[in-house]
Amino acid sequence: MPQVLLAVDFEFDLILFELLSDLDDVEVVARPADEVELLALCRTGDADVAILGEYFPGLDAEVVAQIQATGTKVLGVGADESALARLGITASVPATAEAAVVSRALDDVLRSAVVPPRPSAPPSRGRAKGRIITVWGTGSSPGRTLTAVNLADQAARLGNRSVLVDADTVGAMAATTLGLTEESSHLASLCRLTAEKSPPTEVAAVPHASVREDFHVVTGLTRPERWPEVRGAVLRTVLHDLAGLYDVVIVDVSDRLDPDDDFADPFYDRHAATRSALDAADTVLVLASGDPIGLQKLVRLLGTDRAETLRERMRIGITKVRASAVGAPAEARIREALERFAGRAPDFVFSDDRASVDAALLAGRTLGEANPRSALTREFAEAAAQLVPAHKRARRRERLRS
Incomplete structure (x- = not known):
């Protein structure tokens, strides 16, 4: 019975x-x-x-x-x-x-056996689903938010309709980085709409701040203690829904994965948002700073079970690369160390251009806006070109400019 x-x-x-x-x-x-x-x-x-x-x-x-x-x-x-x-x-x-x-x-x-949910609509030949890229990494501030912001900016410059989602439940900083004065959390609003079964079905209805017409930002929590408003399964649905509206979804998350309290009810798990964003991603960009401590943390992270499950979707980026920290030539030293201790080389290397970063942060702008000719701007552009395909709108826009 x-x-x-x-x-x-x-x-x-x-x-x-x-x-x-x-x-x-x-x-x-x-x-x-x-x-x-x-x-x-x-x-x-x-x-x-x-x-x-x-x-x-x-x-x-x-x-x-x-x-x-x-x-x-x-x-x-x-x-x-x-x-x-x-x-x-x-x-x-x-x-x-x-x-x-x-x-x-x-x-x-x-x-019945457990099966995936049925699709809400039949397959169609409509617009292709956008790519979800989650920017993760080690602790000690390797520059996750800076990288996510500028990848989203560069993806838009390639002609993609791009959205940056600040899903960091510990310290949301995307709005501050871009000089936005939003007083409410777009992410909390979006999660609430989704949980109430009334998600936006068009871009205009998505709660967001607009940096440019093709670059939007879903701002994060205004206070860290609001993290219960971003439940893992709801966030996963939000990201997939956004991928149906945008060409590229860049997600900024905390480095933390596990519950703060080992004895806490997993239903009230602060870091479920990070795990859900990793699970939903087509590509996970793992960042570490280019110094001995940052590289050692990366080697340890790559040895975890979580990193193993992400191996096929993982790309590695080394930030703040400078010869004074690892010796010259810095990039060669870093590649040699990672190949020796982690068995793989970094996919991207980002320079330590502190002057350009400071200028961009002070102005609340992206690096592409603050200093489009800097080496770091070029490196972000090259990374975006590898992570997301260029859209035809880019070529049309260039022809209009000419």
């Missing part, structure tokens, strides 16, 4: 409870009031299936992912299959379904 948790909208709770009670082979073990009670019940292992209503209090993609992680199967109840699919619920019935339909659906769910 399947054990069922009934977690549906208030107006259908009694109707479905009576319907399920009439089924001989089904037992409703609990009717939780919100997502916290629902997750607690799932973790006891007493339920086989959770029947989830479309508007159940607190329900979002993160909650569904946590339920499925406990081994509890999920059956959705609601009229909008696409909205349920966005939450990760692949099997559903209407709230007005008859007992026989609900019974068959429960049997199907119990026999």
